[in-house]
Each structure stands twice: as structure tokens, then as C-alpha cells.
Amino acid sequence: MNHFGAGLVYSEMVASRAIMEALKNTKVRKRLHFFDASIEPYLVSMQIVGNDPEIMADAARFSEQLGATCVDINMGCPVKKVVNIDCGAALMKDEALAAKILRAVVAAVRIPVTVKMRLGWDFQHINVIELAKMAENEGVCAVAVHGRTRSQFYEGTANWQIISEVKQSLKIPVIGNGDVKDIFGASELLKSCNAVMIGRGACGRPWLLRQVAAHLDNAQIPKQCNIQVLDTIHSHLALILETYGEDKGTRLARKHLDWYSKGYPGAAAFRSTVNSEVTASGMYALVDEFFSGLVAHES
Numbered sequence: 001m002n003h004f005g006a007g008l009v010y011s012e013m014v015a016s017r018a019i020m021e022a023l024k025n026t027k028v029r030k031r032l033h034f035f036d037a038s039i040e041p042y043l044v045s046m047q048i049v050g051n052d053p054e055i056m057a058d059a060a061r062f063s064e065q066l067g068a069t070c071v072d073i074n075m076g077c078p079v080k081k082v083v084n085i086d087c088g089a090a091l092m093k094d095e096a097l098a099a100k101i102l103r104a105v106v107a108a109v110r111i112p113v114t115v116k117m118r119l120g121w122d123f124q125h126i127n128v129i130e131l132a133k134m135a136e137n138e139g140v141c142a143v144a145v146h147g148r149t150r151s152q153f154y155e156g157t158a159n160w161q162i163i164s165e166v167k168q169s170l171k172i173p174v175i176g177n178g179d180v181k182d183i184f185g186a187s188e189l190l191k192s193c194n195a196v197m198i199g200r201g202a203c204g205r206p207w208l209l210r211q212v213a214a215h216l217d218n219a220q221i222p223k224q225c226n227i228q229v230l231d232t233i234h235s236h237l238a239l240i241l242e243t244y245g246e247d248k249g250t251r252l253a254r255k256h257l258d259w260y261s262k263g264y265p266g267a268a269a270f271r272s273t274v275n276s277e278v279t280a281s282g283m284y285a286l287v288d289e290f291f292s293g294l295v296a297h298e299s
Contacts, residue, residue, distance in 0.1 A: 204259025
């Protein structure tokens with residue numbers, strides 16, 4: 001993603017127990033092959049999740065061995081299967097345990113440790129400033145804040161004002177996250193923090209990162225023509241299929257192709273067809289048929 005302008009890239013969220021299982025089981029270890037910091041020379045953060053300080057520390061050590069530039073502790077994931085086992089955003093409800101995890105992970109590695117959190121569990125329990133200060137005191141190098149509570153999931157509007165209050169309360173960098181959909185949103189959020197994290201806003205539009213970087217540097221904002229979109233999709237689809245195989249890869253690719261096609265004429269029909277395709281060759285054929293037509297129209 002560095003050629004799209006990202007300064008720091010996070011891995012998929014990986015359970016700390018799964019990372020430790022990978023040390024003992026070759027089959028499990030192969031599942032971590034998507035994390036290869038040697039592929040390109042950019043900053044890569046291994047994002048780990050768990051609720052056992054010792055296991056989280058061991059997972060952080062292994063992440064460092066894999067070549068991670070830094071380790072990120074996830075305390076913000078709102079998904080039920082994660083919070084139901086007292087991980088992710090559920091740690092915001094147990095500040096004592098959160099402190100133990102932060103302390104253990106920081107002590108375990110030489111690389112920087114960051115943490116991502118939400119505003120709190122719900123509107124009645126907004127404790128992000130207290131947790132962020134605690135993270136700073138435990139030696140964390142930066143805090144990323146998604147401007148919603150866990151109870152909001154991704155509904156409503158991200159509260160950038162509270163992100164600003166977190167920044168004013170800390171000496172370490174604060175990374176703002178939530179509702180950045182364009183270059184202007186990124187520029188506005190940056191007034192409230194030290195750096196901007198873009199997630200869903202870049203789905204189907206990875207070039208948004210490059211455009212944001214150019215805007216912040218007062219440089220000419222690069223446009224993305226349809227032939228570049230098609231090339232990007234081809235590369236992305238190839239990586240998905242190479243990583244996950246045809247069966248799982250085609251299923252995972254569907255959501256990405258849905259995102260890439262948004263806003264184009266005939267996108268609904270394209271998505272309907274793609275979502276029933278089960279072969280790699282069929283995926284490529286549908287992509288070429290849909291996007292090549294747009295390229296021809298553009299030229």
C-alpha cells in the first residue's frame with residue numbers, strides 16, 4: 001500500500017493465541033503468510049488482539065521476529081465474537097486488565113507499541129482520555145482513536161471533538177480515525193490529531209491515500225483514470241487468489257469488487273453477477289467485461 005501513499009500499514013487483526021499456535025503448528029503458521037514485512041520497504045504494524053497479558057507479550061515478540069515495524073494492540077474492535085471473549089473494545093471496560101496488557105507488550109519488544117481504542121463502551125462510559133493517558137504512562141508510542149463508542153459500531157457520526165480532547169491530554173501522537181471519506185475530511189480531522197487513519201474510506205478506492213497525501217503536501221492531486229482502476233483491481237484480485245486460493249479467494253474478492261464498482265453505471269448488475277461467481281477465471285472475465293468497457297468509454 002505504500003505506493004498508494006500510506007505512511008503506516010496495519011496487518012489484519014490477528015488473535016494473539018492464533019499467533020502462538022502458529023509457532024507449534026505449520027498449517028496454522030501458513031495462515032500468517034499474508035504478513036510479510038519484507039515484501040516492500042514500508043512501515044508495517046502487526047495488529048494483535050487478546051485478553052491474556054502473557055500471551056499478548058509472546059505474540060508481540062513473535063511479531064517482531066516476523067519483521068513487524070511496530071505492534072498495535074487492538075482495544076477497539078466492536079464485533080460480538082471478539083468482545084464476547086473480553087477482547088477488543090471489551091478491554092475498555094476493564095482498565096486494570098488493559099493496563100497489564102499494555103505493560104506486558106511494551107516490555108516484551110524493542111519496536112514501538114501502539115494501541116487503538118474507541119471513545120468508550122457506550123455514551124454512559126466515555127473513558128478514552130483516561131485509557132489513553134494510561135497507555136502513555138505504560139510506554140505506548142501512539143494512540144489511535146476511533147471517534148465512536150463500541151455500542152455505535154459504525155453507525156452515527158464519529159466524534160472528532162473528543163479525539164481533539166485526547167490529543168490535548170497527551171504528549172505522544174494521537175491518530176484520528178472515523179468518517180474520513182475524502183481529502184477534505186482528512187484535512188479537517190488532522191486539525192484534531194497528529195495523523196489520520198483511513199479504513200472504510202479507502203475500500204474500493206486505495207488511491208484516496210495518495211490523494212490525501214498530495215493534498216496535505218500542497219501538491220497536485222493525482223486523478224485515477226479507469227485504466228488505472230482496472231490495473232489496480234487486477235493486481236488486488238491476483239494477490240487475494242494467491243494468498244487464499246480459488247475457493248476462499250473468490251468469496252473474499254466479492255466484497256472488494258463491490259466496493260470498486262460503486263458509483264459506476266451498471267454497478268448493481270455487476271455486483272449481482274460477481275456475488276454468484278465461484279471461479280477465478282470467471283472473476284477475471286467479469287472484471288474485464290465491466291471495467292474494460294469503462295476504459296473504452298473513457299478513451
